[in-house]
Amino acid sequence: MYPTYTDLRASAPNASTIAQNDPVNGADPFAPFRQSLAIDDPNLDVGWCLLPAGEGVADDAPQHELLVVLDGEINIEGREGGASLRAGCSLIVPKGGSFRWSVGDQAKLVFMRYLAEDAQGGAGLVFVDPKVPLSPSGSPAAELLLSDTPSCRNNTLYATPSRHWSAGVWDSTPYHRAPMVYGHYELMHILEGSVRITDDQGRATTFEQDSIFLVPKGAKCSWLSEEHVRKVWGILRIPS
The missing domain is CATH 2.60.120.10 (Jelly Rolls)
Incomplete structure (x- = not known):
């Protein structure tokens, strides 16, 4: 990997x-x-x-x-x-x-x-219903944003009792976020729109509709979406 x-x-x-x-x-x-x-x-x-x-x-x-x-x-x-x-x-x-x-x-x-x-x-x-209703959710931290604050929505369809592992559907208006270190693993399946992911070594990929990718814990990546994005996600987040 x-x-x-x-x-x-x-x-x-x-x-x-x-x-x-x-x-x-x-x-x-x-x-x-x-x-x-x-x-x-x-x-x-x-x-x-x-x-x-x-x-x-x-x-x-x-x-x-x-x-x-x-x-x-x-x-x-x-x-x-x-x-x-x-x-x-x-x-x-x-x-x-x-x-x-x-x-x-x-x-x-x-x-x-x-x-x-x-x-x-x-x-x-x-x-998973890709068009499941979503509710307003948190936005990226203000200190990381290189654009206006986006409007994000989410629906967590499943979570373990500890909530260490969960999965659902999320969407957002366009935004640009500076590189951050991921404290979790996240699998993303892009349902609508596209996003450009750039790592701290300059490697960049644009993930369009139907793309599926994994960002591992410890990775440092930026996010740039210039259109509405909707995705299915799976996250593993275990406290250190």
Whole structure:
């Protein structure tokens, strides 16, 4: 993993590397198909699921997880109902969640898993609605802003009891923020608009609609958005 940010779409493995299907895995049905980034943190696993045609069952999911479909389609059936998740769709699976899945051809997903033993207790799957209503939220610190204060909104769709790991939807009017050191890991899937991320070494990338990237804890990056931005986010923030 690059020490500042990783473009999870651009660096995704080729589908030809899909492992042999093994649908019988009640703890983690995606285990044979996962490829992880090298992250030096025992609490976090981020990477890709390269799923072949097949089906399986997840009984008592072992970790909290955010899934974002990169390519293809996956059908999910849980106690809360079901959905066909196409490219751009997201799903939150709490620890202990159960569901059936099936793929007709192939599907490629990005995942973010919180590995700590932090039980939610009966929480169900959350099918992320990208147009979910949002409420006003905090703006970047005034001392970091290089533009007018933006209007930000948020909806936290899921959080663990400790609130160390959470996921939701956020949007904002345009703004420019000076580089700051991230005290958390954040996965971002851009739903609308674009943002330019620049690190303290001058590496810069513009992430447009459908981009998915990870900013790790300790990275120092700036933010420049010149249009309205809406994103799905997953954050791991554990106090030192």
